Amino acid sequence: MDKFVIYGQKPLIGEVDISGAKNAVLPMMTAALLANGITIIYKVPDLRDTRTMIRLLEIVGAGVEFNDGTLKIDASTVTNLVAPYDLVKTMRASFYVMGPLLGRFGNVKVSMPGGCAWGPRPVDFHLMGMEKLGADVRLDQGYINASGTSLKGAKIKFKYPSVGATGNVVMAAVLAKGTSVIENAAREPDIVQLCEMLNLMGAKISGLGTMTLSIEGVKELKPTEITVIPDRIEAGTFLIAGAVLGDITLNNVKADHLQSLLDKLEECGASINVEEDKIHILKSNEVRPVNVTTNVFPGFPTDLQAQWIALMCNASGKSIITDTVYHDRFSHVPELNRLGADITLHENVATINGGKTLKGAHVMSTDIRASASLILGGLMAEGKTEVSRIYHIDRGYERIENKFSALGAEIHRESE
Ligand code: UD1
Numbered sequence: 001m002d003k004f005v006i007y008g009q010k011p012l013i014g015e016v017d018i019s020g021a022k023n024a025v026l027p028m029m030t031a032a033l034l035a036n037g038i039t040i041i042y043k044v045p046d047l048r049d050t051r052t053m054i055r056l057l058e059i060v061g062a063g064v065e066f067n068d069g070t071l072k073i074d075a076s077t078v079t080n081l082v083a084p085y086d087l088v089k090t091m092r093a094s095f096y097v098m099g100p101l102l103g104r105f106g107n108v109k110v111s112m113p114g115g116c117a118w119g120p121r122p123v124d125f126h127l128m129g130m131e132k133l134g135a136d137v138r139l140d141q142g143y144i145n146a147s148g149t150s151l152k153g154a155k156i157k158f159k160y161p162s163v164g165a166t167g168n169v170v171m172a173a174v175l176a177k178g179t180s181v182i183e184n185a186a187r188e189p190d191i192v193q194l195c196e197m198l199n200l201m202g203a204k205i206s207g208l209g210t211m212t213l214s215i216e217g218v219k220e221l222k223p224t225e226i227t228v229i230p231d232r233i234e235a236g237t238f239l240i241a242g243a244v245l246g247d248i249t250l251n252n253v254k255a256d257h258l259q260s261l262l263d264k265l266e267e268c269g270a271s272i273n274v275e276e277d278k279i280h281i282l283k284s285n286e287v288r289p290v291n292v293t294t295n296v297f298p299g300f301p302t303d304l305q306a307q308w309i310a311l312m313c314n315a316s317g318k319s320i321i322t323d324t325v326y327h328d329r330f331s332h333v334p335e336l337n338r339l340g341a342d343i344t345l346h347e348n349v350a351t352i353n354g355g356k357t358l359k360g361a362h363v364m365s366t367d368i369r370a371s372a373s374l375i376l377g378g379l380m381a382e383g384k385t386e387v388s389r390i391y392h393i394d395r396g397y398e399r400i401e402n403k404f405s406a407l408g409a410e411i412h413r414e415s416e
Contacts, residue, residue, distance in 0.1 A: 006378035020228030032073035037223035085111035099171030106149035129169030153178030242281035289319035306373035315354035332370035368396040
């Protein structure tokens with residue numbers, strides 16, 4: 001297992017290129033399964049999660065080539081309609097194969113994802129959506145079996161605008177007979193891009209970026225070529241580092257995907273300058289405390305909650321961070337307290353008494369975004385921090401240590 005060794009409080013100066021978005025590319029990779037031919041996706045980040053998804057596509061029988069960020073998926077050879085437990089348990093997004101395989105082949109067997117580091121994370125909305133489209137959905141020995149050779153358009157209303165359920169159900173509905181309407185659909189940029197890709201493939205989806213998606217079923221989809229949008233969560237992580245330590249420019253970003261964060265960073269005192277696909281951030285001399293409540297897009301993303309808490313440890317007063325999307329996603333809190341932070345947690349609300357100087361210590365990652373928060377904590381702390389179990393960060397960030405080193409941070413990877 002690898003760990004990061006960080007010597008903190010080094011200024012971050014220069015430019016950093018943001019990679020393609022993990023949460024956009026994972027469903028796009030499964031969308032390729034809907035077409036009988038070769039789909040090409042550009043700017044694919046080389047992450048543990050994209051590698052896991054490649055393995056899953058190969059298991060179901062697709063041919064995959066991945067070179068220099070270009071991914072070719074040949075779905076003309078798909079025969080095995082099973083997503084095994086071994087893969088699904090390491091990455092919940094494996095569940096995204098359900099919609100396309102059910103839609104194209106009328107049958108699929110996907111392992112139940114099970115729990116994860118932050119709560120039970122159910123899949124009931126995904127299953128309800130498939131059932132509404134006419135699929136027969138059963139649980140057998142830990143696997144969901146869904147079958148239905150003649151799916152029919154339906155009205156589906158989610159209790160909560162789930163990203164995963166919206167993507168999965170859209171992918172099943174594009175080949176159903178008739179029109180489906182999804183109400184309370186997710187509006188995250190990752191879902192907008194998935195729908196754009198499906199439309200390029202011949203689907204008829206309207207209402208992109210709104211809470212109501214209308215999908216007129218078509219007979220078949222054809223392969224396409226598409227470039228993945230920039231990763232707003234990776235960009236947000238670098239911007240938050242920049243607010244304390246930086247004078248940095250992010251290349252390949254979309255500011256309109258990050259507006260809630262940019263507003264909060266300005267409230268903290270950072271100077272932000274947006275120019276086309278670049279964002280420049282200059283740290284403030286004093287980070288002001290700013291409360292944040294996470295919400296679905298365009299609200300403040302839950303995937304940046306952990307990093308925001310790391311930033312607030314450096315603020316000149318008390319701040320309150322509430323996560324309304326995932327109520328128990330706070331495993332970074334006791335670890336940041338090991339660095340000398342003063343954070344108390346009550347249910348889904350963290351109270352941070354800022355202004356304590358963070359001091360390096362040995363801390364442990366527990367999930368992707370908690371790892372990012374601890375790396376930020378280490379970069380902002382005095383002295384040496386060791387972050388262990390960093391395999392989590394490799395799931396969602398491409399060469400994060402190289403990107404921070406190039407900006408002047410002292411961070412390197414060692415085996416434990
Ligand atoms: C995706 C992202 C994840 C992000 C999350 C919220 C990917 C691969 N992952 O996860 O990084 O943190 O969106 O922005 O894109 N829920 C149910 N039943 C369901 C589905 C969801 O109750 O069937 C609940 C969840 O427990 C949670 C909320 O809905 O409280 C939002 O979850 P959802 O948007 O589905 O998250 P994911 O798609 O799993």
